[in-house]
């Protein structure tokens with residue numbers, strides 16, 4: 001069974017045993033380190049309670065990760081934000097202000113600053129990460145063609161401030177690892193590429209020392225459950241979504 005919390009725990013142990021040091025994204029940017037380093041980047045698109053479970057599991061293993069949460073209803077949850085921060089993780093904003101402002105750049109930057117201030121009530125956020133909004137007509141990253149997040153005290157955004165010819169980016173978007181066609185916008189431009197059909201395979205590659213020294217592993221906690229009804233529901237929905245996205249990607253090219 002893939003995408004269970006048990007599998008996630010195995011992934012963490014494989015990274016640990018292989019000698020990877022865990023860094024938050026902020027640390028990764030501000031204190032560049034030699035050797036094996038991994039950033040666990042979690043995008044909280046929905047089901048924040050799943051993110052809390054992952055955060056607790058990481059904490060139990062002495063691991064710090066980076067969590068990015070949307071401000072939309074059903075996702076934004078102050079109690080969970082507080083609890084994740086208390087576990088020692090980085091917490092910041094999974095922004096989509098251009099979508100929220102329906103393409104109005106000026107308004108979008110105002111919203112961005114306002115939402116960032118909301119997050120900063122809980123954590124001194126210095127990095128942010130875009131929400132892909134796969135079905136929206138606006139690409140939230142385009143906000144930075146007119147504005148600069150550094151003005152808001154942000155030192156990094158994973159889509160702009162990482163050299164992906166040196167860092168391998170692995171994402172569970174589409175409920176597989178680096179699935180082609182599943183991600184409309186949740187991908188990065190860069191040289192290193194790796195397709196892995198499941199988490200077991202990823203664990204094997206880590207165990208056999210087949211991955212680069214620098215990794216960013218992007219997961220969406222809403223996909224990860226203990227095996228049961230939640231897992232089944234996610235499994236079925238994702239198969240339907242993948243079919244829709246595949247059609248959308250074909251349409252866009």
Ligand SMILES: [Zn+2]
Nearest residue numbers: 043045131132
């Ligand atoms: Zn997202």
